[in-house]
Amino acid sequence: MTELKNDRFLRALMRQPVDRTPVWMMRQAGRYLPEYRATRAQAGDFLSLCKNTPLACEVTLQPLERYPLDAAILFSDILTIPDALGLGLYFETGEGPKFRKVIRSEADVDALPKMNAESDLDYVMNAVSTIRRELNGRVPLIGFSGSPWTLATYMIEGGSSKTFSEAKKLMYGQPEVMHRLLDHLADAVIDYLNGQIKAGAQAVQIFDTWGGVLTGWAYEEFSLRYMKKIVAGLIREAEGRRVPVVLFTKNGGQWLESIADSGCDAVGLDWTTDIGNARARVGDKVALQGNMDPAMLYAPKARIREEVADILKRYGSGPGHIFNLGHGITPDVDPEHAGAFIEAVVELSGQYHQ
Numbered sequence: 001m002t003e004l005k006n007d008r009f010l011r012a013l014m015r016q017p018v019d020r021t022p023v024w025m026m027r028q029a030g031r032y033l034p035e036y037r038a039t040r041a042q043a044g045d046f047l048s049l050c051k052n053t054p055l056a057c058e059v060t061l062q063p064l065e066r067y068p069l070d071a072a073i074l075f076s077d078i079l080t081i082p083d084a085l086g087l088g089l090y091f092e093t094g095e096g097p098k099f100r101k102v103i104r105s106e107a108d109v110d111a112l113p114k115m116n117a118e119s120d121l122d123y124v125m126n127a128v129s130t131i132r133r134e135l136n137g138r139v140p141l142i143g144f145s146g147s148p149w150t151l152a153t154y155m156i157e158g159g160s161s162k163t164f165s166e167a168k169k170l171m172y173g174q175p176e177v178m179h180r181l182l183d184h185l186a187d188a189v190i191d192y193l194n195g196q197i198k199a200g201a202q203a204v205q206i207f208d209t210w211g212g213v214l215t216g217w218a219y220e221e222f223s224l225r226y227m228k229k230i231v232a233g234l235i236r237e238a239e240g241r242r243v244p245v246v247l248f249t250k251n252g253g254q255w256l257e258s259i260a261d262s263g264c265d266a267v268g269l270d271w272t273t274d275i276g277n278a279r280a281r282v283g284d285k286v287a288l289q290g291n292m293d294p295a296m297l298y299a300p301k302a303r304i305r306e307e308v309a310d311i312l313k314r315y316g317s318g319p320g321h322i323f324n325l326g327h328g329i330t331p332d333v334d335p336e337h338a339g340a341f342i343e344a345v346v347e348l349s350g351q352y353h354q
């Protein structure tokens with residue numbers, strides 16, 4: 001494999017010294033970029049784009065052509081696993097993801113097939129190895145998956161939800177069935193992420209987008225517990241280097257200490273938690289990734305720069321910070337504003353690493 005020319009991101013994840021704070025953006029390949037919209041139009045729908053290796057590789061690299069980012073993230077989706085389990089994922093224009101089949105009963109859970117990532121999700125593995133080759137050591141490649149709880153909400157609700165009524169009905173009404181589903185998903189995620197690591201992913205992130213809708217005890221029991229199982233089952237070294245794991249629970253700020261104890265290397269933070277305070281709470285256990293409100297990208301560029309400066313100052317000196325947004329960039333952001341955000345991190349963070 002080609003030598004990595006920029007390893008700032010991997011070093012920061014391990015809390016090793018860097019020359020400046022590394023930066024990438026959740027959803028950095030996406031609809032806010034006109035070049036993404038053009039490639040997507042060529043592919044047809046979103047899922048066809050994910051399954052088209054050269055085009056998935058192209059959109060992964062697009063944000064890197066525009067901005068001095070320190071990591072690339074695989075272009076795919078968290079819902080590839082439920083799709084591979086036979087639920088039939090589709091996207092209706094202007095709406096979120098939908099499934100043809102939903103999981104509502106014990107019989108539905110017991111009928112789920114065992115997934116084999118390398119054959120059932122070969123298009124993802126092909127994308128990973130192709131992107132690695134095309135990156136040619138420029139920056140590291142991040143692989144990812146949804147958390148079992150987050151995947152389960154989509155599979156039970158049949159798509160996005162505001163209340164999570166069906167998922168919570170199963171969780172509170174038949175907790176043992178919910179546990180069976182989550183355990184099945186945890187095994188699938190381990191297989192999926194290890195497949196990505198074998199194909200060339202150099203770090204992995206688990207997106208627990210909906211962990212924050214749970215009560216504290218339920219978060220521990222139904223979400224964090226299965227992420228711990230995943231972390232324990234992952235390949236942690238490849239190509240002579242640690243493969244760091246990032247756990248991102250949106251709205252998980254109040255459970256930071258438990259998340260930091262999960263065995264992960266870094267914790268993703270949304271913008272509702274002060275990053276300086278978060279650092280004091282986790283100490284030297286994990287690195288922190290975050291956490292500017294993505295809506296700040298609607299502000300004037302000078303204001304974005306001020307906000308970046310403030311977050312850098314709150315985190316303070318020394319390693320262990322990966323700058324990111326607190327959640328994905330939204331489709332109506334001006335790409336120049338995203339550029340101003342990244343430029344501010346590049347220009348203002350060096351002073352904290354002397």
Ligand code: CP3
Binds near residue numbers: 027028073077160
């Ligand atoms: O970060 C990246 O650039 C990598 C690609 C990526 C996508 N989805 C591409 C995508 C990643 C990491 C994801 C993760 C994902 N997908 C999550 C967890 C992250 C988060 O935001 O909390 C979730 C919950 C999903 C499920 C999903 N996929 C939803 C809810 C949607 C619809 C969102 C919308 O705004 O319409 C998707 C579609 C999707 N995934 C798009 C992209 C670029 C938009 C598809 C399009 O119309 O082109």
